[in-house]
Amino acid sequence: MVPSFKEALNSGKFVVTSEIGPPKGTNIEKMCHHIDLLKDMVDGLNVTDHQSSVMRFPSIGGCLAIKEQGGEPILQMTCRDRNRLALQAELLLAHARGIRNVLCLTGDAILVGDHREAKGVFDLDSVQLVRTVRQLESGKDLGGNDLNGAVEFCAGAIVTPEARPIEPQLIKFENKVEAGAEFFQTQAIYDLDNFSKFMQYARQFPVKVLAGIVLLTSARMAKYMNENVPGIFVPQNLIDELTRAPKGEALNTGIEIAGRMIAVLQKDSVCDGVHIMAIGREEVVPDILAAAGL
Amino acid sequence: MKSITRQKPFNEIEQQLEDLDRIFIVGCGTCATMTRTGGREEVLEMKNRLQGLGKMVTGWIVIPTACDEMTEVAFRENNGAIQDANSILVMACALGVHRVSLYIGKPVIPALDTLFIGIEDSPGDFHEVCAQCGQCVLGETAGICPITACHKGLLNGPCGGTNNGKCEVDKEKDCAWTLIYQRLKEQGRLDLMRKYRPPKNFQVVPRPKVARIV
Ligand code: SF4
Ligand code: SF4
Numbered sequence: 001m002v003p004s005f006k007e008a009l010n011s012g013k014f015v016v017t018s019e020i021g022p023p024k025g026t027n028i029e030k031m032c033h034h035i036d037l038l039k040d041m042v043d044g045l046n047v048t049d050h051q052s053s054v055m056r057f058p059s060i061g062g063c064l065a066i067k068e069q070g071g072e073p074i075l076q077m078t079c080r081d082r083n084r085l086a087l088q089a090e091l092l093l094a095h096a097r098g099i100r101n102v103l104c105l106t107g108d109a110i111l112v113g114d115h116r117e118a119k120g121v122f123d124l125d126s127v128q129l130v131r132t133v134r135q136l137e138s139g140k141d142l143g144g145n146d147l148n149g150a151v152e153f154c155a156g157a158i159v160t161p162e163a164r165p166i167e168p169q170l171i172k173f174e175n176k177v178e179a180g181a182e183f184f185q186t187q188a189i190y191d192l193d194n195f196s197k198f199m200q201y202a203r204q205f206p207v208k209v210l211a212g213i214v215l216l217t218s219a220r221m222a223k224y225m226n227e228n229v230p231g232i233f234v235p236q237n238l239i240d241e242l243t244r245a246p247k248g249e250a251l252n253t254g255i256e257i258a259g260r261m262i263a264v265l266q267k268d269s270v271c272d273g274v275h276i277m278a279i280g281r282e283e284v285v286p287d288i289l290a291a292a293g294l
Numbered sequence: 295m296k297s298i299t300r301q302k303p304f305n306e307i308e309q310q311l312e313d314l315d316r317i318f319i320v321g322c323g324t325c326a327t328m329t330r331t332g333g334r335e336e337v338l339e340m341k342n343r344l345q346g347l348g349k350m351v352t353g354w355i356v357i358p359t360a361c362d363e364m365t366e367v368a369f370r371e372n373n374g375a376i377q378d379a380n381s382i383l384v385m386a387c388a389l390g391v392h393r394v395s396l397y398i399g400k401p402v403i404p405a406l407d408t409l410f411i412g413i414e415d416s417p418g419d420f421h422e423v424c425a426q427c428g429q430c431v432l433g434e435t436a437g438i439c440p441i442t443a444c445h446k447g448l449l450n451g452p453c454g455g456t457n458n459g460k461c462e463v464d465k466e467k468d469c470a471w472t473l474i475y476q477r478l479k480e481q482g483r484l485d486l487m488r489k490y491r492p493p494k495n496f497q498v499v500p501r502p503k504v505a506r507i508v
Contacts, residue, residue, distance in 0.1 A: 080446075084493060105454075106446060106448065106453040106454065106455075107446075108455065108462070109445055109446065109455065109462055109463045111445075111463045112462065112463065120445075120446060122446045122447050122448065123493065123494075123496070124493050125446075125448045125449055125450050125453075126450075126453075127450040127451070127490065128449075128450065128492065128493050131490075131492075142493065158454060159454075160454045163452075163454070163456060164457075164458050164459075165459070165472065165475070167475065167479075168451060168452050168456075168471060168472060168475040168487065169452065169454075169456075171451060171475075171484070171487045171488060172450070172451035172452060172487075174488065175450055175451060175487075175488060175490065178488075178490070179490070187454060230454065230455045230456060230457035230462055231454055231455075231456075231457065
């Protein structure tokens with residue numbers, strides 16, 4: 001039997017997670033192929049929840065597929081699309097079907113997605129969602145009513161170590177720890193010095209931190225993220241490295257950069273592991289791991 | 295406090311008035327005058343446009359405050375022109391539309407969309423300050439409302455979308471939680487950002503909302 005994500009987190013090993021993006025539509029062939037490819041290489045596979053507010057096959061559906069294929073799913077749950085009844089109900093479903101890990105997020109705004117006139121729910125926020133998980137574990141729902149069968153989850157949250165200003169973000173991080181988050185997957189990080197400073201701070205808390213590694217596929221993508229994605233800063237030297245790559249080789253350079261960063265994080269024991277996001281290029285995750293020497 | 299309104303696209307007004315050719319126009323001397331959506335000038339301009347469509351405007355009035363009970367008196371005084379009309383076009387916020395509907399058995403058509411209750415920052419610039427949530431937390435958030443000023447209405451600090459003090463939905467808009475953080479810091483009350491705020495009660499006064507204040 002594969003060890004659970006929680007066991008991996010507590011084993012002291014350098015933990016690796018990656019993520020699966022469900023399809024827009026019912027054709028789950030490619031998703032299942034990615035699951036197959038990655039499930040034995042990582043300690044857990046996140047499934048995104050209508051990432052960027054784009055309507056897709058649901059996170060829970062992807063997690064069930066991972067279970068069926070013998071992997072270890074991490075259910076991403078945002079507060080954007082469901083009120084507190086629906087969120088709790090989904091946690092019950094997840095637990096009953098053997099899903100044991102949940103990542104609690106606020107969720108992107110409706111306005112950045114592909115259904116821009118929809119109602120954003122946000123009945124709960126991410127801190128309240130972590131507490132909701134803990135409440136359901138105590139055998140009671142948010143209304144204080146008894147559950148016939150409680151849940152048990154390894155619950156995590158996210159943090160943006162490059163947010164500016166950083167202090168409100170750190171206070172929120174501590175609020176999530178206080179709420180009962182056991183692990184954190186970070187927003188993409190590229191500046192290892194900055195990240196090491198963040199880790200020195202984060203180490204005082206009893207939580208595991210997995211550094212977010214987003215694969216850079218081109219200099220253009222890096223510049224785009226710098227301009228448009230909050231909390232992501234790709235340093236100029238990495239952009240230059242991607243620019244210098246021969247035609248058609250930028251992706252390989254991106255794989256090299258990701259592998260190199262992971263290797264340093266592991267060698268210097270900067271953090272407890274990494275969360276690799278190869279948005280749309282899941283098939284190269286094994287190459288990233290190889291480049292990292294994992 | 296003002297009810298902030300915006301005129302509906304003219305073709306929507308035209309559509310609503312499709313089978314109605316004798317129109318009495320009602321403007322409002324308070325909010326809609328200040329937002330320049332239903333004052334004297336706008337009412338007269340509307341009159342011309344409707345006449346341009348071949349409609350008959352039987353009369354018009356700008357009521358001092360369309361949402362209060364004096365509206366009834368104003369209507370009595372204009373009874374003739376209102377009798378002549380087969381519809382009333384209201385250039386006031388929805389509160390005015392409601393008030394007018396109370397007194398008149400004819401179709402009452404809104405010419406404006408009511409956007410929010412807000413205040414004016416500078417001439418022509420308005421912003422929402424309160425969504426009347428029924429459970430005010432301003433005392434803990436340095437006077438900045440996280441329900442209205444934060445796009446997601448978050449109660450426990452900023453989301454990951456905050457970007458150099460701006461909100462993920464609009465680079466021009468301030469992130470409410472960055473503002474709250476800055477003000478609390480100035481006041482030496484940052485501990486309030488660490489205080490857990492439980493899920494909000496969205497049913498303080500369930501809809502339809504009524505209250506008897508004694
Ligand atoms: S918290 Fe905000 S919405 Fe609620 S009453 Fe106070 S100002 Fe209004
Ligand atoms: S960026 Fe700030 S204002 Fe915008 S949704 Fe996030 S916390 Fe709210």
